[in-house]
Amino acid sequence: MINKHIIYIGILMGIQLYAQEKVxxxxxxxxxxxxxxxxxxxxxxxxxxxxxxxxxxxxxxxxxxPTLNANYNLGVSNGRSIDPYTNDYVDQKLTFSNAGLNLNFTVFNGFRLLNSIRQRRYxxxxxxxxxxxxxxxxxxxxxxxxxQILNNRDLLTLAKSRLETTRNQLKRLESLYEEEFGNPADYTDMQGQLALDMTSVINxxxxxxxxxxxxxxxxxxxxxxxxxxxxxxxxxxxxxxxxxxxxxxxxxxxxxxxxxxxxxxxxxxxxGIKAARSGYIPKISLFGQLNTNYSSAAQFFTETGTSIAETGGFVTVNGTDYPVLTNETIFFGEDIRYMDQIKNNVYTSFGVAVTIPLLNxxxxxxxxxxxxxxxxxxxxxxxxxxxxxxxxxxxxxxxxxxxxxxxxxxxxxxxxxxxxxxxxxxxxxxxxxxxxxxxxxxxxxxxxxxxxxxxxxxxxxxxxxxxxxxxx
Incomplete structure (x- = not known):
C-alpha cells in the first residue's frame, strides 16, 4: 500500500512538473x-x-x-649508484629520498606579461x-x-472569413439549384470556389x-x-x-x-604583436631553492676502543718472519634517522638569472x-x-x-x-x-x-x- 502511494505521488509530481514546463x-x-x-x-x-x-x-x-613549487620523491636503488648523503659510489641496495622548494620570480621579460594581460582583457x-x-x-x-505568427494568424482569419462567405453563398445557390432556378453553372462554380477557399485555409x-x-x-x-x-x-x-x-x-x-x-x-x-616582440628581449628573473635529502646508507659512527691487528706485512729477524702489528680504532655504526637527515642535510641557493635570446x-x-x-x-x-x-x-x-x-x-x-x-x-x-x-x-x-x-x-x-x- 505504501508503495502504491509513493507511485501515485510520483505521478502527480510528474504531472505538476509538466504543467509548469508547459507554456x-x-x-x-x-x-x-x-x-x-x-x-x-x-x-x-x-x-x-x-x-x-x-x-x-x-x-x-x-x-x-612568483612561482613556488615543492617536490618530494622516495625510491630504492640497486647496484652501483651514488649515495646522496656522501656523494660516493656504493654498490648496495639503497633507499633514498629528496625534498625541496623552488621559487622563481620574473623581474623583466620585455613587458610580455603586461601586453598579454592587455590582449586577454581585449x-x-x-x-x-x-x-x-x-x-x-x-x-x-x-x-x-x-x-510573422501574427501575420499568418491574420491571413488564416481572412481565409476562414472568405471560406464562410463562400459557404453561405453555396447554401443559397444550392437551394436555387435544387429548385432548378437560375444558371446551374453558378452552383458548380461556387463549389469550385469553395474548394479553393478550403485550400487557402489549409495553407x-x-x-x-x-x-x-x-x-x-x-x-x-x-x-x-x-x-x-x-x-x-x-x-x-x-x-x-x-x-x-x-x-x-x-x-x-x-x-x-x-x-x-x-x-x-x-x-x-x-x-599580441607587442607580446610576441618580447621574444627578442633578454629575460631577468630571481630564483631561490631549498633542498634536503636522505640515504639509507648514511650512518653515524661512535668510537668504542682499540684492538691489535696484523697489517699483512712481515719483518725478518735472524731468518725468522715476524708479522707487523698495528693498533686500530674500533667504531660502532648506527643508522641516522630519516628526520635527522632531512633536518641536517638542508641547503639553500638563490640568485639572479638572465636569459639572452641568441638563436631559437x-x-x-x-x-x-x-x-x-x-x-x-x-x-x-x-x-x-x-x-x-x-x-x-x-x-x-x-x-x-x-x-x-x-x-x-x-x-x-x-x-x-x-x-x-x-x-x-x-x-x-x-x-x-x-x-x-x-x-x-x-x-x-x-x-x-x-x-x-x-x-x-x-x-x-x-x-x-x-x-x-x-x-x-
Whole structure:
C-alpha cells in the first residue's frame, strides 16, 4: 500500500512538473523574448565562451605572481649508484629520498606579461560584446518570428472569413439549384470556389504552424499548437520612419555590439604583436631553492676502543718472519634517522638569472609574423563587417520605404475592392449580376486584404530590423 502511494505521488509530481514546463497562453512578445534569453542554446554557448575568456584573463594576471613549487620523491636503488648523503659510489641496495622548494620570480621579460594581460582583457571585452550581439540577434529573431505568427494568424482569419462567405453563398445557390432556378453553372462554380477557399485555409494554417514551430525552436521549449499570442496594435504605429539610412548606419557604428567586438579583437591583435616582440628581449628573473635529502646508507659512527691487528706485512729477524702489528680504532655504526637527515642535510641557493635570446630557430620572428597576420585579418574582418552592415541597412531601408508605400496603396485598394464586392454581392444575390463578376470581385477583395496584411507586417519587420541596426 505504501508503495502504491509513493507511485501515485510520483505521478502527480510528474504531472505538476509538466504543467509548469508547459507554456502559458496567451504569449506576449516580451514573455517570448525573456524565455528565449533564458533557454536559447546558442546564447548559452556564447556565454560559456565569454566565461572561458574570463578565466584566460585571470590566468594572465596571475602570471605576474612568483612561482613556488615543492617536490618530494622516495625510491630504492640497486647496484652501483651514488649515495646522496656522501656523494660516493656504493654498490648496495639503497633507499633514498629528496625534498625541496623552488621559487622563481620574473623581474623583466620585455613587458610580455603586461601586453598579454592587455590582449586577454581585449579578448574578454570582445567576448562580452559577442554575447551582447547574440542577445540582440536573438531578440530580433524572436520579434520577427512573433510578427510573422501574427501575420499568418491574420491571413488564416481572412481565409476562414472568405471560406464562410463562400459557404453561405453555396447554401443559397444550392437551394436555387435544387429548385432548378437560375444558371446551374453558378452552383458548380461556387463549389469550385469553395474548394479553393478550403485550400487557402489549409495553407494558411500550415504557415501559422511553421511560424509557431520556428518560434518555439528559438525558445528551446516544446511546441504547443493551441497556444495563442497577444496582438500588437500594428496599425497605430505605421507611420513614416523618422531616420535616414545614413543616420541608421551612424548609430550602428556607435551602438552595435558587433562593431565593438570587432574593434576589441583588433586591439587584442595589436597587443599580441607587442607580446610576441618580447621574444627578442633578454629575460631577468630571481630564483631561490631549498633542498634536503636522505640515504639509507648514511650512518653515524661512535668510537668504542682499540684492538691489535696484523697489517699483512712481515719483518725478518735472524731468518725468522715476524708479522707487523698495528693498533686500530674500533667504531660502532648506527643508522641516522630519516628526520635527522632531512633536518641536517638542508641547503639553500638563490640568485639572479638572465636569459639572452641568441638563436631559437627564428621562433620569435615567426611569432611576430603570425601576430601581424592576425592583426591584418582583424582589420579585414572589421572592414568587411562594416561594408556588409552598410549594404544591409541600405537594402532594409529601401524595402521599408517600399513596404510603407505599398501599404498605403493596398489600403486604398482594399477599401475600393471592399465596396465593389459589397455592391456586386447585392447585385448577385438579386440576380442582376452573374457569378463571374461576383467571384472576380470577391477574389479582388480577398487578394487586396492579403496584400494589405503582408505589406503591414513587412513594414513592421523592416522597421524592427532598422531599429536593431541602430542598437535599440
Amino acid at each position: 502559458q497562453a496567451p504569449l506576449t512578445l516580451e514573455y517570448c523574448i525573456e524565455m528565449a534569453l533564458d533557454n536559447n542554446l546558442d546564447l548559452k554557448k556564447s556565454t560559456l565562451s565569454k566565461d572561458a575568456s574570463q578565466v584566460n584573463f585571470n590566468q594572465s594576471k596571475a602570471a605576474l605572481l 579578448s574578454l571585452n570582445a567576448a562580452a560584446m559577442e554575447v551582447a550581439e547574440q542577445r540582440q540577434n536573438l531578440i530580433l529573431e524572436v520579434t520577427l518570428t512573433y510578427l 494558411a494554417r500550415n504557415s501559422l504552424k511553421e511560424a509557431k514551430l520556428n518560434l518555439f525552436q528559438l525558445l528551446n521549449t516544446a511546441m504547443d499548437t493551441d497556444v495563442d499570442f497577444v496582438s500588437i496594435p500594428v496599425t497605430d504605429i505605421i507611420k513614416e520612419y523618422p531616420y535616414t539610412a545614413d543616420e541608421v548606419f551612424s548609430d550602428a557604428l556607435a551602438n552595435m555590439a558587433t562593431f565593438k567586438a570587432k574593434q576589441f579583437r583588433l586591439d587584442a591583435a595589436e597587443s 630557430g627564428f621562433q620569435s620572428k615567426n611569432n611576430v609574423a603570425l601576430e601581424k597576420i592576425k592583426l591584418e585579418a582583424a582589420k579585414i574582418d572589421l572592414q568587411s563587417t562594416t561594408l556588409q552592415f552598410k549594404n544591409a541597412i541600405e537594402q532594409a531601408y529601401i524595402k521599408m520605404e517600399s513596404a510603407l508605400e505599398r501599404y498605403h496603396i493596398y489600403k486604398k485598394q482594399s477599401e475600393a475592392f471592399d465596396e465593389s464586392f459589397r455592391i456586386n454581392e447585392i447585385r448577385f444575390n438579386n440576380g442582376v449580376s452573374n457569378i463571374v463578376a461576383y467571384l472576380t470581385s470577391k477574389n479582388n477583395m480577398d487578394n487586396a486584404m492579403i496584400n494589405l496584411s503582408n505589406a503591414k507586417y513587412e513594414y513592421l519587420l523592416r522597421v524592427r530590423v532598422l531599429e536593431y541596426y541602430r542598437g535599440v
